[in-house]
Amino acid sequence: MNLHFDQIVPSIPYILDGIWVTLQYTLLSALFGFLWGIVLSLFKISNVKSLNWFAVAYTSVFRGTPLILSLALVYFAVPQLTGYDITALEAGVLTFGFNSAAYISETIRGGIMAVDKGQREAALSLGVPYRRMMIDIILPQAFKNILPAMVNESIALLKDSALVSTIGALDLMRRASIVGAGKFLYFEPLILVAIIYYLMVMGLTLVARGLERRMRRSD
Template sequence: MFELFTDSLPAFLDGLEITLIITVCSLFFATIIGLVLGLINIGNNTFLRGIAKIYIDVVRGTPLIVQAFFLYFGMTGYLGFHMSAEVAGTIVISINAGAYMAEIFRGGIKAIDVGQMEAARSLGLPYTQAMIKVVLPQAFRNMIPAILNQFIISLKDTSILTVIGVNELTQSGQIIISSTYRSFEIWTMVGILYFALIFILSTIFRQIEARLSND
């Protein structure tokens, strides 16, 4: 089994690299989506709030695998254009995580005492500047644990992208199995790699949370 692992390690590392790249890029775009939708949800524009609510409800109410199929096979076929599986996977994870990030931002901003905004406005700051300079920095500090947790969730969600041909860690395992026919050993290795990566990230994230709580 050790020899099998060493022989398979280059393929595993390639898949792990793609997994991390998609996760990091997706969380970056999801943060932007979440911030925009979170601000819309606490705003006074009923029309925009309705659009944001529909987006969040649809994304959170449908399975990620269906969203991946819809984008990669459905939309590209219907509109007649092509995109790589990696690009499609990044978009899908971004859209999916963005809906959850929107709720994180909305909850984080709502948790800040309304007096903070009123005090900033009384000092002459416009609403936008008060939000950026006063409310968001405090809210973001409180949201960091939830954002880090979403990072781990999105990392695990990348395994679903194997259904559209993304050569991430799970797909790498399937390719190795097709040539070695040793599914038990390979899936054990894949599970260990996922666990090790998530354990390391969880440990780092807990240390970040501990430092923030002590500041």
């Protein structure tokens, strides 16, 4: 095998700088997607038909279209339609956040519906406002039920963030491609990036397992 890992050693710091870019997209998108996902899940269980219809239609659209298409539409079409020169970071966070929220909303909705109805009825009978009941009683219990699914969504989001390389963001994938093109060696930098992604995913998995154990002990 004609491998030359020694030739990419000087470029390793340049590739590693892409970790922060990848994490920046992932963390911002995860936060935005989680918050918007909560709103959508509440819309789905709402008695207001217009809100329910909107949330269901929203989820259907993002489930039925490729993520890379959504990213291209946001990054290339927004300037054409609005005149606003959107940055790669803004386009990535908006696209991944909106897309992730569609899936998260279903997960949260399932978690909320899994909470014993008796607790909801008891809270309402005691005069607890709906908003306070959801924040203090229902959502904390739902979160325990959906934690594994949320971790899976976060891992998927971390890996999907590599798509921002298609709009010029200097993430791990983009930097590996630049190094590969400059040295005419693609296998070595891509393998390095694969190892980095694997380590980040394993780190996220270990953190999630630790959080699960703590939550089980607190029951």
